[in-house]
């Protein structure tokens with residue numbers, strides 16, 4: 001694999017594991033390259049067959065290849081993941097289809113560390129929403145304060161209010 005091909009792959013997957021979503025910066029390293037159709041099962045060493053993924057997901061997926069079965073691993077870019085898998089409030093993944101159930105089980109996508117990771121991300125997003133709301137409220141209060149201060153100044157100076 002040429003360096004520019006690896007760079008293109010990292011960009012295509014947003015520097016994240018295609019299967020579980022952890023980012024390079026979460027693991028503090030670049031991730032691995034999975035052959036979606038394993039080379040041992042006739043898969044080609046070509047960009048179209050590459051999935052950028054973390055080491056554990058790569059290991060768990062192994063040489064799984066049963067594309068015509070409902071028991072198959074979903075492709076992060078070609079399959080509509082949300083038709084098969086739903087993330088729940090507690091950070092765990094729930095299968096919506098038989099394929100989703102197989103995908104979750106094969107890749108161990110409900111491993112405790114991933115559930116904790118998703119829960120943390122949800123808390124962070126909620127905290128960001130709260131912060132955005134508070135900043136908006138603060139801006140509105142500052143505007144009211146400016147208006148009231150200006151009125152007060154006029155009252156003190158005895159000039160008619162504008």
Ligand SMILES: [Zn+2]
Pocket residue numbers: 017018019020021022053054055056057058
């Ligand atoms: Zn992963």
